[in-house]
Amino acid sequence: MTAVTDGLASPHAATRDDEDSISYYRTMQVAVQELLIAKGVFSAADVTATVAAMDARTTARGAAVVARAWLDAAFKHRLLTDAPTACAELGLEMGPLKLIVIEDTPDTHNVVVCTLCSCYPRMLLGIPPDWYKSREYRSRCVREPRAVLREFGTDLPDTVRLRVHDSTADMRYMVLPLRPANTAHLSQTELAKLVTRDSLIGVTLL
């Protein structure tokens, strides 16, 4: 499967489809989909269009929001107080799920996890990485978050407070990372290219 991007090269191409086994749940999914199509609830074309729309959402959307917030203090304020409305200004519709953007500061860092399942701000970041859905990340990110961050190469100083956000219900979360140093000369487009998926989840810094 080739990743469809928002016009920017994606450093996080979609993962390979796992076609290795026909498991119980895969069989059930195929059967239910065939039944729903046969009963006219939706068509096969609807399924294809939905998959294409999901693949079209990439980290580039979240990166564009962050770059704008770095450059425009008023936009940043709106983003932190009412993220769906702020994103709509950029033509990004969040749908029915509520988005909360949490800001890193020099003395506080944020990281996002969903311990109950794998809730993720797909409307801004696309499809989550496999590790985000793994039982290990989901359990250890609340139990020993600093050890997890170290495994991502993020060694938080003892002076920095950590806020872990467990996405357990109807909110979705994106981190607004600190703007890297020596970027005053960069345009919004250039700034957006510095923003990585992992920094928006909060497991790495920029």
Place this chain on the structure above:
Amino acid sequence: MVSAAEAPSRTLKMPEEAIPERFFKGSLVRVRFTAPPGHVRTPWYCRGKVGVVERNCGAFANPEELAYNRAGLPAQPLYRVQFLNRVLWADYVGHADDVTEIEIYQHWLEAV
């Protein structure tokens, strides 16, 4: 069978059918220590723990009802509750002020 148009929307907000909010930013709350059967969205690790309301998130159809194809109304107020990690985990290793913020529905919370 239920058509797509008739199926309850998981995220439909119905403020006019919402239970009034009992807590606000800064309220001290304890998560009920209980283990009801069925689908719940309150993580085990925060049950019985005391935290502070970080913000009100609005009211949403109760997912514990939606899971069984019921309407989940009146809507339950949802809060973000902030817990100190050293309260959640007695042997927590890290900054003494490290916190975890969790979305919890009102019927899981009691005033402290």
